[in-house]
Amino acid sequence: MRKFFLAAIAVGTVASIGMTASPVQARDYPFCIKGDIYDSPVGDCSFDTYEQCLASASGRLAYCDVNPFYAYPNRGYPKKPGVADPRKRNRLY
Numbered sequence: 001m002r003k004f005f006l007a008a009i010a011v012g013t014v015a016s017i018g019m020t021a022s023p024v025q026a027r028d029y030p031f032c033i034k035g036d037i038y039d040s041p042v043g044d045c046s047f048d049t050y051e052q053c054l055a056s057a058s059g060r061l062a063y064c065d066v067n068p069f070y071a072y073p074n075r076g077y078p079k080k081p082g083v084a085d086p087r088k089r090n091r092l093y
Helices: 002-019 050-057
Strands: 031-035 044-047 062-066
Touching (some): 031 050, 050 062
Antiparallel strands (some): 031 062
């Protein structure tokens, strides 16, 4: 009886591992929804089309914009004017 119980647990474990969801595909989305309700200055960048973004923004105080990471991949995050880049400090050594 014990062997049957352990075999059933092993089969159940293997089956549940095979049925788990795969990790989310990492990809860049070209459009972001922005507004006061989002904590991030970039907003929620999870839209494939501008129309999807507009449909989500409809009825809220939000607007759609291009994802800066998608549109300008080599530039990175847009910097605020007047803020120095901490990686480019004058080193005294």
